[in-house]
Amino acid sequence: MxxxxxxxxxxxxxxxxxxxxxxxxxxxxxxxxxxxxxxxxMTAGLVSDMAKERVQQNLVQVKNSIHHFTRQHTHALSAISELPTIAGLFNPTLPSSQFAQTLSLIHFDIDRAEIYGALFFDQNWQLVNALAGQSASGYPYWGAGQFAVTSLPQTSFGEVMLIGPQSAIRGKSAWYLLATPVYLAGQRQQLVGYLAFQLRLASLTQYLSAGGFDETLLCVGEQEPSDCFDALGRSVVMSHQGYEREPLTGDWQLVNNAGHEPLLDxxxxxxxxxxxxxxxxxxxxxxxxxxxxxxxxxxxxxxxxxxxxxAGHSVARIPVSGHDEISLLAGAFNRMTSHLDSLMLARGEAERKAVWGEFATGIAHEIRNPLATIKVCVQTLSHQKAEEQELQSLMVGEIERINQLISNLLEYARPPDPQTQRVALKALIRRMSALVTPMAQERGVILVLDDSVETDISVFADENQLQQILMNLLINGLEASKAESSIQLSVIETESTVSLMVSDQGCGMTEQQIASINQPFYTTKTTGTGLGLSVSQRLAEMNQAKLEFYSQPLKGTQAVLRFDRESVCESNCDECDGEK
Known part of the structure; x- marks a missing residue:
């Protein structure tokens, strides 16, 4: 609107x-x-001091990251140097099969992207053996060449030594060595040589950019200018006098070459x-x-x-877009108006049924009393002739029919409260089959029980009222079916519901007929009162169930009596043995 x-x-x-x-x-x-x-x-000096402090904190952070990275490989290197048979790998003439387990442990530790391989040096730092790692390329792992480390700077880092770094050359990135001495097993004084990991320098210098500072460099040596390396491991020759520095180990140090000009001064x-x-x-x-x-x-x-x-327009709705608070409020308002509309419809329906019940009760009382008198008078009349006897029988039959109509009317207006108990669906369906089968055979209709009726499920309801509902549905199906057609009775079970379904192959119904089928006195048959399905609908509601119809013209009808899981009892459940 x-x-x-x-x-x-x-x-x-x-x-x-x-x-x-x-x-x-x-x-x-x-x-x-x-x-x-x-x-x-504020003064420009305060801003400068803050910048220096930030740079210093960054240098400490980078230092801690590099120490942590180096300690990881130091532990692995020390563990390998303590292996009992590690000294045998310094003699390349010995068959490698003798050291299979040791080689396996070494390859496990060097199989990393940042390690080129493991190198074995004698006491004079001459290369005697090399084991290729994941990133190994060229000499000393393959091919021929020279590999000398005596000219590279050496500095101690705890129990190991840092050798290098070696700047990048054509075809090979910059690298450095992490080395430790190796002694004969059980003879700490007998030096065999040195075991080293050859590591990619960029794997170490990548920590220089931690904290968002791209100006931090790794410098080696105290002389000016000195060899420095940026975060990508590229060599930079510069003087680091006047810049913030942080010692790393030995003559390795971290330098931040950013200027400290006061900001906004x-x-x-x-x-x-x-x-x-x-x-x-x-x-x-x-x-x-x-x-x-x-x-x-x-x-x-x-x-x-x-x-x-x-103003009374309960169908008012607000378009909902987005997921913010106003959208949530609009959604809550729409749910409120929908609920209000449902409550108003339910209230109107309840008032209509209440008025209808009072009216039906009064009319039934006023009709039944004179009808009983008429029946008694008719039965006392003499019937000497056969025509009179037949006429009397017709009159009594019509009086009984009117009385049954009044009973149906009273049952719709004020149905009795359900006497709820545990009702086994299998036994109920078998009983209904026994009752309806003779009528079906008389009409030439086949009553089919689906395999699903062998279920052990029970529902909490009034057994007589359930039987009355199913009887009305089956009789309606029989009256709508032609000879040689079939009516199927089945049980449908889902995660949330259990349903009894009566399916026929009759003439079917239109959508307009389905919408009016539960109205009192509505019928498409030449006989009947039109109260059967109305009564069934009210009985289903009183037993916490829903009666639904699905149909198309000339394609039959499916009547479904649906129970929620709250009304269902499994075979091993004792909750339905007594009243809820």
């Missing part, structure tokens, strides 16, 4: 949105103004800050203005819909 606003709220008067706008503007602008004033009173930079603050304030003002306008546009439909509901 279209909503018309019944109430106008001006933006600058009596508006909650206006207050929200002003408050948001103050909250956004005051901290900014205070920050500018406080900054203007000059007058024109302060003016730039003020201009930026004014621009930010303008943007914030514009943003909040359009924000509050959008909020107002989304609030007004809520007001209009509430006014529509108060």
């Amino acid at each position: 279209a909503y018309t606003s019944r109430q106008t709220i001006k933006f600058w008067k009596n508006s909650l949105v206006r207050r929200f706008f002003v408050l948001s503007l103050l909250v956004a602008s005051l901290p900014l103004l205070i920050t500018i004033v406080v900054y203007d009173r 000059r007058e024109h930079e302060r003016i730039l800050v003020l201009l930026m603050a004014g621009l930010v304030l303008s943007l914030v003002t514009t943003f909040f203005y359009f924000l509050v306008k959008r909020v107002r546009r989304r609030v007004f439909p809520l007001i209009d819909a509430a006014n529509a509901v108060s």
Whole structure:
């Protein structure tokens, strides 16, 4: 429906949105103004000190990361040097099969992307053996060449030595060695040689960019200028005098080559800050203005819909878009109006049934009394002639039919309360089959019980009323079926429901007929009162079940009596043995 606003709220008067706008503007602008004033009173030296402290913290963080990375490989290197047969690998003439287990342990530790391989040196740092790792390439692992490390700087790192680094050359990246001495097993004084891991330098220097500082370098040596390496392991020759430094180990040190010029220390930079603050304030003002306008546009439909509901239009709905609080409120409002509409319909239906019950009870009482008198008088009449006897029988039969109609009417208006108990569906269906089969055979219709009727499921309901419902459904199916057709009775079980279904191959129904089928006195047959399905519908509701019909013209009808899981008892359940 279209909503018309019944109430106008001006933006600058009596508006909650206006207050929200002003408050948001103050909250956004005051901290900014205070920050500018406080900054203007700060000295450039304080800013410089903060920058230096930040750089120093970054250097310490990088140092800790490099130490942690190196200790991981130090532990592996020390563990390998303690292996009993490790000394045999310094003699390449011995068959490698003698050291299969040791080789397996070494390959396990060097099978990493950052390790080129493991190198074995004699006491004079001459290479005697090499084991290739995951990233190995070229000499000394394959091919021929020279590999000398005596000219590279050496420094100690705990119990191991750092050798290098070696700058990148054509075809090979920069690298360094992590080495430890190896002694004969049980003879700590007898040096065999040195075991080293050849590592890719970039795997170590990658930690230089930790914390977002790209100016940190790894420098080796105290002389000026010295060899330095950036985060990618590239060689940089520079002087690190005047820059922040942090010792790493030996003559390895970390240097940050970023300048420490005080930020915003000059007058024109302060003016730039003020201009930026004014621009930010303008943007914030514009943003909040359009924000509050959008909020107002989304609030007004809520007001209009509430006014529509108060005017009696219970079908008012609000379009829901998004997942914010206003969308949640609109969804809650729609659910409220839907529930209100259902309550109004249910109340009207209850009032209609109550009036109908009072009316039907009064009419039945007024009709039954004279009808009983008429029946007694008819039965006392003499019937000497055969014609008179036949006429008397017809009159008594019609009186009985009228009396049955009144009983059906009373049963619909005020059905008895269900006497709930555990009802086994298998036994109920077998009993209904025994009752209906003779009538089906008389009409030439086949009654089929599906295999699903062998279920051991029970429901909590009134057994007589369930039997009455099924009897009405089966009789309706028989009357709508032709000879040689069939009626199927089955049980359908899902995770949430258990249903009894009666399916026939009769003439079917239209959607309009399905919508009217539960109305009292509605029937498409030439005989009958039209109360059978109305009574069945009320009995189903009283037993916490739903009676639904699915049909198409000339394609038969499926009548489904559906129970929720709350009303279902399994074969091993004792909850239904007594009353709920």
